[in-house]
Amino acid sequence: MGSPPATRPEREVRDSVVIRFAGDSGDGMQLTGLQFTQETALAGSDLATFPDYPAEIRAPAGTTYGVSAFQIHFGTQDITSVGDELDVLVAMNPAALKVSLPDLRMGGSVLVDTSAFSDRNLQKAGYAANPLDDDTLAPFQVLKLDVTRHTLDAVDGLGLSQKEALRCRNMWALGLMLWMYGRSRKATVEWIGKKFAKEEAIRDANLRALNAGHAFGETAEMPSHVSGYSVAAAELASGMYRTVSGTEALAWGLLVGIKKAGLTRLVLGSYPITPASPLLHTMAGFKDYGVVTFQAEDEIAAVCAAIGASYAGALGVTSSSGPGIALKGEAIGLAIATELPLIIVNAQRAGPSTGLPTKTEQSDLYQAIYGRNADAELIVVAAATPSDSFEVGIEAVRLATKYMTPVIVLTDGFLANAAEPWLIPDVDLVAEFPVAYRTDPDGFMPFARDDATLARPWAVPGTPELEHRIGGLERSAQTGNISYDPDNHQAMTNTRAAKIARVAADIPPQAVSLGPDHGAVAVVGWGSTYGPIHQAVRLLRAEGHDVAHLHLRYLWPFPSNLADLLRRYDRVLVPEMNTGQLVNVLRAQYLIPAEGINQVTGKPFKVSDIERAVRTRLEA
Amino acid sequence: METSCSFLSCDHDDDERSWTMEDYAGAIPRWCPGCGDHAILAAVERLLETEQLPPERTVFVSGIGCSSRFPHYLTTYGFHGIHGRALPIATGVKLRRPDLHVFAVMGDGDCCSIGAGHWIHAVRYNVDMVALMLDNGIYGLTKNQTSPTTPQGHPSNTQPKGSHLMPLNPLSATLGVSNASFVAQTADWMPAHVYATIAAAFRHRGFSFVRILQRCPQYTDDLFQEAVRNPNLVEMLVHPDGVDAPELEKIFKNRRVHDPKDLDMGRHLAEPFDRIRLGIFFRDESRQRYEELRHQRIHTAQERIDRLNEEFEKYAV
């Protein structure tokens, strides 16, 4: 029996690491990933995460389509994407290995639970032979550990059923990974204590498994070639941080928005749909801050209640994903016709129809800009990163109330769930944009307009002497009374369009995110592709290519300088997770030969996808 | 909710103003001559006058159809919405301003067909408002198509040989929804009864559903003709807690005592019968209202700051 090596190798220093926890839907991989994220954030790393889970709550155990995964990219540098390739894969069963192995880099590490590689599981995953026994894993550093056995040993004596005991496997794996990256277990220990406060045995089992996994690394039971790693804290601006998902940041942004507008109420009407539901979950906790949530009977009721609330002086908000937005289309037209503020959040998912509900895509841009009957323009904005969602939320409130119009906020499945560290902003520094309800009856007409914005007055029920009627029938230009007059319809249609067009002069000019403001190639993106595009352009520039990155927040109307800016580049390339929507809108608006780079796999772009596509175009 | 004064209470305090029926009359109605909607509008104006509802605190929300022009013919606040969606829009108004008097006016196509889902759930939410369903048994504005309440066999442009299906019974449907709190029926040709019924609906705290049988001389002239001519074809549901219209006692001899608290009997009486039954089928003030269920104490600024700090503590690094 050999004694453990007296001197373990030093921790290897790494700038950044990409880890994926993958297992069955029932293996608790999302919780494991979130806890690892929490500890990593507390250690001061910059990070980006990507939860990827099946549409079914509990798909048949052991199958490839039941694999649930959580990926985290963390490091000392500015982390803008979730990482193209995995450095480390934790595979709790053969199916997870099968699904994720193609993403593991050559020489990367893979941790497998040997007990899970039973004949039955191998068969369910579609392996003809056990990959632990052949050369499938030869290009990688393999850590074959009997996680099941170690977990059962750790929780022995607590009187748990076999099933309950096995559910602690994820904590054992988490403990080991926390050791491997020198992370604390403090937040996880607290979290376990809280989550299982009422079930002592389960709590103790999870704690024991966590600690056992950690001790396994610490006490050098590990194969000698495996060392720990050290990833230093990122150099982030000082201040108070929290990890934030796109959904949370957007919710906070909307809340700060109504405060800055001086409104006392936000009414969110919503109906459950993946991946938009978390916004309703989050805002349901904001009751103390003037938020009223209404889980409506359907998508249409949700938007109509928001419209009714806006009419009565609240900021009406409704949230959904593409299919639900389609159902709301007629009512959005009503808000355009009645010229009421309304915010519509679309957490886009892969489609059409039910499509891939848990997978990401950005294919609802046409729907947002054009997807209603008649000439029905509104404002469209998109968030680029989880923290950007905060600013976009505020901006949406500003524009909706200032221009008395619906605003569509586009996020997507990736953005909604992805998390990153967020420097909690000083909200006192956010400019106010007070909204004034009309109260003066002198000369009041419901459709008289502000000279600058062309917005009509917001006169809310309860205000004496401003009683008036609004509705979807065409309204007379000033009085708002029903009008079938042909010239009036022409004038009102023109005015509605002109009002939205004026927004272009009230938003910041388009800036260049990276690179020069003229030159050979502009790579133009929008939404959650920010990270991979930015990284790809950075790498190409490092190689000496004349490439710039532009990222659009305002998609309708476009910033007033956009046409000139784009014309200063020889080529405009537009990567999108759709078959080419922004690229066509740009072509239609500006008659420029923009070219698309398109992918609809339900997964975010990899940096290398974009890098390769741009390089190919450059060399063609 | 910042404003939570009960109905009726806050309107009259210190208010020196007063309003006549004419003060509530808006644009000149464009309904066909002889249309039942005219009488219903008059009854509503009478209610507004009697209750002296300040026009600025009163909101009429409607869907689409002949009856949904209602808001334009009044001088209160009005929202002429989209087909089938009067109830969710009205609910939104109440979510922001529970203190306002909200009326939703719908037709049978509006309420029982395209907006049927909202109808069922509005009954269940039991938000305090008056829902008037003006039922002429046909789509009028779109010119004579069969509606869910068209009697079987009645011809229309869409079903020229007569409606194929048994009509939907809006009273039974409403009474079948859990948490229903007020269900009544009246008929446009008895203005006194219409007034008394909507007055009872207005005073009810909760979602008051009133089906108003409405004559459409244009497309369903025969629907209520016999009942209009022959009062014996009508049966009045009467009770000290029911609709009170003494002037009708002499004309309508068929009177049946029905306690609106009796849900089982109300459901039984709502079933098809050879007479038209008018009155309150069911009323229960104790049913939970949405605004009560959702009303929770708002925390003070200090409590909020403490909670916020607690929250931030968790994430601080």
Ligand code: SF4
């Ligand atoms: S069509 Fe019928 S319901 Fe419509 S206005 Fe004419 S009579 Fe009234």
